[in-house]
Amino acid sequence: MGHVEILDAKTKDKLCFLDKVEPNATIGEIKSMFHKSHPQWYPARQSIRLDPKGKSLKDEDVLQYLPVGTTATFYFRDLGAQISWVTVFLTEYAGPLLIYLMFYFRVPFIYASKYDFTTSKHWVVHLACMCHSFHYVKRLLETLFVHRFSHGTMPLRNIFKNCTYYWGFAAWMAYYINHPLYTPPIYGEQQIRLALIVFLFCQIGNFSIHIALRNLRPPGSKTRKIPYPTKNPFTWIFLLVSCPNYTYELGSWLGFTLMTQCLPVAAFTLVGFIQMTVWAKGKHRSYLKEFRDYPTLRSPILPFIL
Amino acid sequence: MASGEEDGTVEEKETNNKKRTKGTIATAWLTFYNIAMTAGWLVLAVAMVRYYLQKGTHKGLYRNIAKTLKFFQTFALLEVGHCAIGIVRTSVIVTGVQVCSRIFMVWFVTNSIRQIQNEESVILFVVVWTITEITRYSFYTFNLLNHLPYFIKWARYNMFIVMYPLGVIGELLTIHASLPYVRRSGMYSLRLPNKYNVSFDYYYFLIIVMLSYIPLFPQLYFHMLRQRRRVLHGEIVVEKDE
Secondary structure, three states: OEEEEEEEOOOOOEEEEEEEEOOOOEHHHHHHHHHHHOOOOOHHHEEEEOOOOOOOOOOOOEHHHOOOOOEEEEEEEEOOOEEEHHHHHHHHHHHHHHHHHHHHOOOOOOOOHHHOOOOOOOHHHHHHHHHHHHHHHHHHHHHHHOOOOOOOEEEOHHHHHHHHHHHHHHHHHHHHHOOOOOOOOOOHHHHHHHHHHHHHHHHHHHHHHHHHHHHOOOOOOOOOOOOOOOOOHHHHHHHOEOOHHHHHHHHHHHHHHHHHOOHHHHHHHHHHHHHHHHHHHHHHHHHHHHOOOOOOOOEOOOOOOO | OHHHHHHHHHHHHHHHHHHHHHHHHHHHHHHHHHHHHHHHHHHHHHHHHHHHHHHOOOOOHHHHHHHHHHHHHHHOOHHHHHHHHOOOOOOHHHHHHHHHHHHHHHHHHHOOOHHHOOOHHHHHHHHHHHHHHHHHHHHHHHHHOOOOOHHHHHHHHHOHHHHHHHHHHHHHHHHHHHHHHHHHHOOOOEOOOOOOOOOEOHHHHHHHHHHHHHHHHHHHHHHHHHHHHHHHHOOOOOOOOO
16 A cells, blocks of 8 residues: 655645555546545646656556655646547537538628629539538548547647637638639649549548558557558558558648639648648657557658658 | 777767857857847938938938848848757747748838838837847847946846837838728739639738737737846746646
8 A cells, every 4th residue: 555645746835645545556546536635627637747847647557567665756737727639629620511611602791792692603612512511521420430539638728729720721711712703723624523533532541541540449448559551452551651641631632722723722731731740750750669660661641751 | 898988989079079169150150140230220220310310301211221221120030040040049939920020011011112101100110120129239249249238238128118119109000001002002912813712902911910919019028028027137937837
């Protein structure tokens, strides 16, 4: 039986003393106990570490395997209000879906009143609406039924940042694509057909990767394994790339840019690409750190290039 | 094994030497840069005073100093580079925002909208900038030479309290004055329909720029106030952890 004392990482004040803690207790259980004495700090917003400036301990870590004595001293940092990943994803994806449709149906006060509730005469505009909506419906369904999240929560302020990004860009794109003065692609049907093929190919690819990643991890677990190509040809890209979900996502938006020939869409694609590259590089680096036998042929996001 | 260890320390000495040389080159360059900028803005100050004493009016003053102003203000872009490569320990973003707002005012407002060049607000912000920059660059110069007179340090960390708001007023009034001319001429704007399916209205863009002063100016101002407290009063300000 051990004791646990929890100190504030910044002020070093003693916040909590837990006596008679089982040696096989997990950090998660200790967080619940801490929560009882400080109800405003629910477990998701607790960062418990061995060192005030050190890394956060994981919920699964067991007390007796940590480098502590009979009385374990932990440092606590408040991560701030937290919100669940699922909530954030659902909100940030539902926005673009609905916002785009508002512009598509030319709801009043967006364009000149003579255009209220009219529809575009260009069939590519209808196609674009279907593709955009399909994309976000797919994302919503994946959030609900496919993804297995490593972390339960993220800081609350992220939802404002993320929604501004997704909703803002969706409105900006939708405004021009559905505008009465929209100019269809210069190369007409050829361009649109090619763009649609690219878009659909990448949507299927992206979905295949999400399924493959889900199957790597049994339900409720947080294990990490190296993803490998499966029988599905869309996953064979794992031979060359660590994060093919981002590769396919880039492809989808390139397709959509080509389909709509709209500069705001190109801008959204570019910004998304930059962000996904940052994420892919991080993921690639942690794969390399965690797995000695990680395939050397793989690049983070673009085969051989990036 | 012994020779291996020796190689190790030789390498270490080499890297340390390289670091020291890089440090001296950086210091030499920064000293030159800051002396040059102090001189440049002093020249501007003298030119403005001479013009006003000779002509007795501010009309035409901007046109008279425009080239020098554009040259030295644009040169300040290098400061973003200094932060980026690490020879100056300031945030790239803070420096970037400040330099960009200056470049924007000079090139995209006063330079391109001739009708407002004789406005009093232009003189206001140019004077404020000149005083601020002379103080700032001479502060950096003396700092690099390790002979900082207290009055320069005092000026750098106190004048901004008045100069910053005055400068902002000058800039905002100038942008505001330019609006009718921008609207009428449709400059820097792109209308629909076009093959990029995008539009840009410089008039509304300027209004957004004016509104952006509301969140941005307090942040920069309080950043300077915090610096001031730290430098002049040696207070330890606990930064909010991210």
